[in-house]
Amino acid sequence: MARPLSEEARAKMLATAQELIVTIGIDSCTVDEVARRSGVAKTTIYRHFADADELAMTAIDSMIEHVAAPDHGSLRDDLSEIVRAFRRVVQHDAFRQLFADLLARAVRDPEFKKVYEATQEMRHQPLRLAIQRGIARGEVDPEIDLETAMYFVQGPFVAKRLIETGDLTEAEIDVFLDLIIRALAPR
Amino acid sequence: MARPLSEEARAKMLATAQELIVTIGIDSCTVDEVARRSGVAKTTIYRHFADADELAMTAIDSMIEHVAAPDHGSLRDDLSEIVRAFRRVVQHDAFRQLFADLLARAVRDPEFKKVYEATQEMRHQPLRLAIQRGIARGEVDPEIDLETAMYFVQGPFVAKRLIETGDLTEAEIDVFLDLIIRALAPR
DNA sequence: CCATGGTGCTACGGAACCGTAGCGGAATCG
DNA sequence: CGATTCCGCTACGGTTCCGTAGCACCATGG
Missing domain, CATH: 1.10.10 (Arc Repressor Mutant, subunit A)
Known part of the structure; x- marks a missing residue:
């Protein structure tokens, strides 16, 4: 006292x-x-x-930044902004290293797993909102589950940048987004 | 002597x-x-x-197993077999842990990076072949680059099982494959 | 003002690894 | 058979890290 x-x-x-x-x-x-x-x-x-x-x-x-969820009225535009924000963060090797370290720790230590999941959730939140809006607007095939769509959208980007060493170019982002939009579109 | x-x-x-x-x-x-x-x-x-x-x-x-590349005459069937083989390996928590450990090490140590890339290449080879055959058969939009397709195909599975803790069910694999095939198909 | 309790400093004990030395014993090649 | 060289054992020195103790000093609240 x-x-x-x-x-x-x-x-x-x-x-x-x-x-x-x-x-x-x-x-x-x-x-x-x-x-x-x-x-x-x-x-x-x-x-x-x-x-x-x-x-x-x-x-x-205390490094986790909470980013705002964009709302441009179009799934393509929202995803584009989210992915580009993701790119800005993970393009630095330091963050890629941090991710790898954290993942390895999280696998064994439940306390670190909580922190890891918090970082993941921060990434997921804007994405989930964007997809939900896309579903509501009829831009996404209603047959597709929200969680499924989440993994599907994230997949190419994390595969390229987190699993592999490759860097994510602007052009690539557009190509991936085209493919994703095409797959998610109602039949 | x-x-x-x-x-x-x-x-x-x-x-x-x-x-x-x-x-x-x-x-x-x-x-x-x-x-x-x-x-x-x-x-x-x-x-x-x-x-x-x-x-x-x-x-x-010496743990790296070389798996044979399937050739069923259909991209969907080939991918299905490849992904199911992937699932059999990574569904064990031990392998997921090994992956995470190896990734973290590979990020900093060039020697471990070589080993990591060897494990990746072993995964990639059958996939690359399958997609190349798919392109040759006209099952894939010729506009799509091979490497792009590789990341795109792997994406959902690695995102679900390696980045997240979730496990990969048979049903999910089919859903992802449907989306992937739909996206890659010629317009 | 003065006691309480934070700060910095140095040092320590303990643990876990690494990589090596020195030794007797045993296997192998010529 | 005999020299060579591996094997197992024990022990060691060196390093790094953890977490704590003891001490002098200083900031803050009552």
Whole structure:
């Protein structure tokens, strides 16, 4: 009841942790290194976070940006904007690395899985809305399940950029979108 | 020039390493643990492999199965068989974990990247052949690039099973294939 | 003003790995 | 048979990381 935990120190730790995570990887984001680079004492880090994992997860968590869902009145345009926003994020190798690290961790650690799913859900939300609107407008074959459409739309982009090393060009995005729209259109 | 390296010991090490990799993860596949479980001495492991990474990579490398490319005379049937073979492999959580581990490693380590790409290429080969035959038979819109088609076909399946935790049901495979065939068909 | 409690610093104990040395024993090739 | 070379064992030095202790110092609330 005398002195609150320093917000400044907390901000420094998290910023340093984030930098380490996207540059040299989540496994190399160690408490010692964060302490060394941030200038915050190791002991202080442990007053803010229970353990090393909590630090890393909090750092990742605060990196998640919530993007607004576009509404242009056309499925093609909405998807185009969503995919281009996706591209802007994942085109950086650092984010691709973070994704891979996080996926690998999430597979085994339930706590990291929650964080991973949060990042996924953030990606999914605008997409789900766009497809739902497309369905409502009759742009999507009503036979097609929403979840199915979600995977189908994401598929080519994540396959190209996350599973493979390839980068996603603007031209490619248009080609994929054409194919997707063609497949989803009512018969 | 007197006594060759024991093939038996080598087989034991690799088998143990493989088991560790798919059960508790590539990071937990340590030289000490392989030595302990296999009964092969640690020093012997270092006579067969330069370092811990070479052991792990060799173990993974020898897990890669080369599957034959089907040829049923129809793109739909060929893709169906390929995807179902894919499903049989990746439906096991152990393989999904291995994939995630390998991807994360491949992102930073060029040596692991080679191994990762080898596993990818093994997956790609039958797929590429099937699509090429589909193009030759006129089942695919000639405007569509082969590589584009590859990503497009893989997309939904890897998005569902590798990026997300979901499992791939037989029914889902058919739905995805319907959409894919519809999109790729000549106009 | 003064006690409470955060901060920084250094150091430590413990654990997990890595890769190597040194040794007796056993298998293999010439 | 005999030299060579692998094998298994134990032990070690080195590194990295975790999480905590002890201490002096300083900011804040009552």
